[in-house]
Amino acid sequence: MVLSLFERTIARRYLLPGKSEAFIALVAGISVGVVMLSVAMLVIVMSVMNGFRAELLDKIVGLNGHAIVQGYGERIDNWESVLQDVRKTPGVVKASPLIEKGLAVNYNGRYLGVLVRGNTQDAIDSLGPNLVAGNLSQLKAGGKNVALGARLAESLGVRVGDTITLINFEGRTTPFGTMPRQVGYKVAAVFEVGIYDYDQKFVVMPMQDAQQLLLMGDSVGMIEIKTTDADKVEEILEPIRRQLEGRAVINTWKTINSTLFEALQVERVAMFFALSFMVLVAAFNILSSLVMLVRAKTRDIAIMRTMGATRRSLLKIFVTTGFTVGALGTVAGLVLGFLVLAFRQQIVKVIEVVTGQNLWDPSIRFLSTLPARVDPLEIAGIVALALVLSFLATLYPAFKASSTDPVQVLRYE
Incomplete structure (x- = not known):
């Protein structure tokens, strides 16, 4: 919408009311403030919700992969052939064997439930960026060294160099019954991945040591898979899923953590819907300030009409005035x-x-910190929502001003 010099001058004058219109200026200022706060709240909340999802996905995938192939009875006996088939699947970036089992840990008479993970050396080395204390290079097969999550180490009161006892209640069968298997391990490292449940539960060791502790022989519990696209993991793994049917099942990150991510998605939509009403309230503030401006300027409008101003010019003047208020609030909201x-x-x-x-x-x-991730498309949507509602709020007062009859207004002047 191109404005003439006359239209720009009048619109600028109405955007900066004089002392006699202080109340109108106050209402317009409140409108800018409400638009600013509503846009800022939408940007903050949606970015934090995106950050939650992205951080959880990054950390969960970093520890568990995009999917796992899990054998029946929590073990895969012919895992080497399964591993080769998985690695040949198009779209699979990485696949590695994994053991995970719930056991108990004892340190100085304090017992806690833990998840023991037997990882390959590559998976153990990938914990390097999350290392808090100790040295991951000491986690070698047969060395009886383990790494603990930071919260677990804190709960047990364990430091690097201390020895903990892992208890496998599914021990060897004797004439007197099943005897729990208790093995001592030295704490070689402490890590913190940033997800409380993982840092509170996980004990990581070389896979061969986990096989020996759990009496699994050469079997593994599952195969961890990473793909080229986490969101298309089902499509990528569909061929291998059919191939492994009856021998093993494939669970993706979406099914394993479905409750958590579905709750986040519902909360994200609900928050956007609720906070959008703040933008609607801001639009009503713009409408009310323009209505008061039109009522205060009725005589001026009538005079401009008698001097040759067209209805279109008046419409453009008041739409520009209201829309500028919304645009200023939107820009300020983005900055805030x-x-x-x-x-x-x-x-x-x-x-x-x-x-x-x-x-x-x-x-x-x-998560241990407040995450945030800005989505440019969402920001564009928020800006569009604020500007569209601001524009719609200007239409009624602008049409009201353009339809002013100068004869009726100036009859008794």
């Missing part, structure tokens, strides 16, 4: 939203200090 996201961790800490409350308990939030 990005600033809050940039300093989100510091803001959380300040609020915790002021209130004395722990706002980010990792045992509840799954």
Whole structure:
């Protein structure tokens, strides 16, 4: 919409009302503020929700892969041939054997339930960026060294160099019954992947040591798979799923963590829908401020009409005035939203200090830090929503102004 010099001058004048229209200026300022806050809240909330999903997916996939091939009875005997078939599947980037079993751990009389993971050397080395203490290079087959999650080490009171006892209750059968198998392991490293449940439960060791502890012989529990695209993992693995039918089952990250990710998706949609009403409220504020402006400027509008101003010019003037208010609020909201996201961790800490409350308990939030990931398409959608509602809010007062009859207004002047 191109404005003439006359239209731009009048629109600029109405955007900066004089002292006699202080109340109109206040309402317009409130409209800018409400648009700013609503846009900022949408940007912050949607980015944090995206960050939750992305961080959880990255960390879960980093530890468990995109999918697992799991044998019946929690073991795969002919795993080498299965592994070769999986690796030949188009779209599979990596496949490696894995053992995972729930056991108990004892340290100085303190017992806890843990998940023992027997990993290949490559998988163990991949924990390097998450290393908190110790040395992962000590985790070699036959060395009886393990790595613990940071929260588990804290709960047990264990430090690098201490010896823990892992207890397998499915031990060897004797004439007196099944005797639990208890084996001591030295803590060689402590890691923190950032997901509380994993850091609280996992004990990582070489796969050969896990096979010996669990009396599995040469069998493994599952095969971990990574693909080229996590979102298309079912399509990629469909051929191998049919091939392994009756021998093993394939579970993807979507099915393993379906409850968690579905809850996040529902909450994300619900939050967007609820916060969108704030933008609608801001649009009503723009509408009310323009209605008051039209009522205050009725005489001026009538005079402009008698001087040759067209209905189209008046329509463009008031649409531009209202839309500019919405645009200013939208830009300010984007700036505020990005600033809050940039300093989100510091803001959380300040609020915790002021209130004395722990706002980010990792045992509840799954992640140890507040995540955020900006989606450009979502930001564009938020901006479009704010601008469209702002534009629609200007139509009624603009049409009202353009339909002003100068004869009726100036009759008694």
